[in-house]
Amino acid sequence: MGSLLFNVLALSTLIAAAGVVVNKNAVNASMCLLLSLVGVSGLFVALESYLLAFLLLLVYAGAIAALFLFIVMLLDTKGDARPTLHRLPLVARVLAVGLVGLGLVSFAVRGQLASSDLAKVPAVGASLKLYAYQLFTTYLLPVQILGFLLLIAMLGVIVLSKRFEGLEDIK
Numbered sequence: 203m204g205s206l207l208f209n210v211l212a213l214s215t216l217i218a219a220a221g222v223v224v225n226k227n228a229v230n231a232s233m234c235l236l237l238s239l240v241g242v243s244g245l246f247v248a249l250e251s252y253l254l255a256f257l258l259l260l261v262y263a264g265a266i267a268a269l270f271l272f273i274v275m276l277l278d279t280k281g282d283a284r285p286t287l288h289r290l291p292l293v294a295r296v297l298a299v300g301l302v303g304l305g306l307v308s309f310a311v312r313g314q315l316a317s318s319d320l321a322k323v324p325a326v327g328a329s330l331k332l333y334a335y336q337l338f339t340t341y342l343l344p345v346q347i348l349g350f351l352l353l354i355a356m357l358g359v360i361v362l363s364k365r366f367e368g369l370e371d372i373k
Contacts, residue, residue, distance in 0.1 A: 207248050215241030232271040239263040253330055266352075273356060277363050 218241055221234030239262050246255035337345070 204248065208245070211241050211244045211248060215245065228274040229271065232267060232274055235270065236263055236267040239267060253333070269352070269356060273359060276360065 215238050218234045218238035222231050222238060225231040225234060239258060243255040243258045243263065246252075246258060
C-alpha cells in the first residue's frame with residue numbers, strides 16, 4: 203500500500219510540475235504549482251513527517267502560491283506570442299536536456315542507492331521539539347525578515363507593473 207501511495211503522489215506531483223513549465227497561461231501555471239506543492243506535502247505525510255507537510259502547505263501552498271496567483275491576476279498578464287529562439291537559450295536548453303538525460307542514464311546504470319541500516323536512523327519526531335524550539339526562538343528574526351522581503355518584493359512588482367495614464371504625453 204505504501205509503494206502504491208508513493209507512486210500515485212509522485213506521479214501527480216510530476217504531472218503538476220510539468221504543467222507549471224508547459225502552461226502559457228500564468229494563472230494555470232500558478233494553480234499547477236499549487237497542486238505540485240500539495241503533492242509534495244502528501245509525500246511528506248506518506249513519510250510520516252507531518253510537521254514538514256503542514257509547514258509546506260501553510261507557508262508555500264497557503265502563502266507563496268496564493269501570493270503568486272493574486273499578483274498574476276492583479277497584473278492581468280496575457281500569454282503573448284512566444285519569442286523566437288536565439289542561439290544561447292537554444293544551447294542552454296539542449297545542455298539542460300543533456301544533463302538530465304546523463305543523470306537518468308547514470309542512475310539506471312548504477313542502480314538504486316545503497317540502503318542504510320534502519321537501527322542507526324533516529325525515530326521519526328525524535329528531535330521535532332528541538333526543531334520547533336529552534337525555529338521559534340533562534341531563527342524567528344530571519345523568518346520574519348524574509349517575510350517582509352517577500353512583501354516588499356510583491357509591492358515592488360505591483361508598482362513597477364502599474365500603467366499610469368498621462369505618462370505617454372511626457373515622451
